[in-house]
Amino acid sequence: GYSWAYSGAHGEKTWPTNYGFCGGVYQSPLDFHENILQYDSSLRPIKLFGYDVATAESFTVSNNGHSVSVTLVPTMKIEIEPFHYTASQLHLHWGHKNNPKGSEHCIEGRRFPAEVHVVHYNSDKYTDITKATEAADGLAVLGILIEVGSFNPSFENILSHLNSIKYKDQSIQIAGFNVQELFPKRLDEYFRYEGSLTTPPCNPSVLWTVFRNPVLISEAQLFALETTLYCTDRNSSEPIQMTNNYRQLQAHGDRLVSVSFRE
Numbered sequence: 001g002y003s004w005a006y007s008g009a010h011g012e013k014t015w016p017t018n019y020g021f022c023g024g025v026y027q028s029p030l031d032f033h034e035n036i037l038q039y040d041s042s043l044r045p046i047k048l049f050g051y052d053v054a055t056a057e058s059f060t061v062s063n064n065g066h067s068v069s070v071t072l073v074p075t076m077k078i079e080i081e082p083f084h085y086t087a088s089q090l091h092l093h094w095g096h097k098n099n100p101k102g103s104e105h106c107i108e109g110r111r112f113p114a115e116v117h118v119v120h121y122n123s124d125k126y127t128d129i130t131k132a133t134e135a136a137d138g139l140a141v142l143g144i145l146i147e148v149g150s151f152n153p154s155f156e157n158i159l160s161h162l163n164s165i166k167y168k169d170q171s172i173q174i175a176g177f178n179v180q181e182l183f184p185k186r187l188d189e190y191f192r193y194e195g196s197l198t199t200p201p202c203n204p205s206v207l208w209t210v211f212r213n214p215v216l217i218s219e220a221q222l223f224a225l226e227t228t229l230y231c232t233d234r235n236s237s238e239p240i241q242m243t244n245n246y247r248q249l250q251a252h253g254d255r256l257v258s259v260s261f262r263e
């Protein structure tokens with residue numbers, strides 16, 4: 001595909017040129033503000049299966065030039081009635097040390113320091129994520145907002161390896177761990193809407209679930225995320241730091257956002 005970036009000559013304003021969906025409808029991310037939220041009592045707690053991955057298993061942690069991504073194992077699944085979705089990968093979005101606000105979704109216009117996305121595809125209906133990405137109902141992404149607070153040992157499973165994947169296309173293997181430890185406690189409180197991938201090709205094929213409650217990582221952990229990685233490869237004569245890898249807020253159009261909680 002065509003090269004794209006979060007700034008410069010291939011920044012997000014140019015995405016629709018090479019990726020038609022990016023200029024289309026049902027785009028993500030959104031701001032979750034009062035007058036577009038609607039309580040939905042039918043929204044059930046998110047069920048995780050196989051998230052407690054044995055240390056004997058391994059995940060691949062990669063720098064793909066856009067984010068740090070962790071390739072997950074297909075025994076990890078979620079249920080969002082009536083379908084089961086198989087996990088594919090997780091990745092993060094963050095800001096810059098001088099402006100440490102890089103979440104994609106916002107609440108009442110507030111951007112959080114960072115955000116985790118766990119990408120799944122509907123494995124009841126599609127054989128693999130590539131086919132699922134082409135389908136309007138193919139993907140389910142779980143969003144976890146990150147706030148600064150106490151040190152979070154679970155995130156060290158990922159953040160302690162950033163120095164080994166500083167450059168694009170570098171990757172390493174890490175032992176399996178309980179990925180549910182990255183999640184907030186309340187899997188029953190979340191925002192829900194129909195949207196898209198927030199990177200090219202921006203397919204409008206994502207059922208978004210963004211948990212209401214953020215998780216905490218320390219100032220130092222966030223600083224490591226903001227200052228370690230490069231978008232460019234090891235040999236590049238013009239290294240570009242990987243910062244502010246979040247898309248601007250998109251128009252709601254006629255969409256409402258459902259919430260699973262009352263107050």
Ligand SMILES: NS(=O)(=O)c1c(F)c(F)c(S(=O)(=O)CCO)c(N[C@H]2CCc3ccccc32)c1F
Pocket residue numbers: 064066067069088089091117119129130133141196197198199200
């Ligand atoms: N914010 S987001 O959840 O929309 C989202 C990303 F922000 C993002 F960076 C990636 S990526 O694969 O790391 C790089 C560009 O695709 C994906 N990758 C997904 C898209 C399709 C696909 C296929 C196989 C594995 C991962 C992905 C993504 F779904």
Ligand SMILES: [Zn+2]
Pocket residue numbers: 091092093117198
């Ligand atoms: Zn993402």
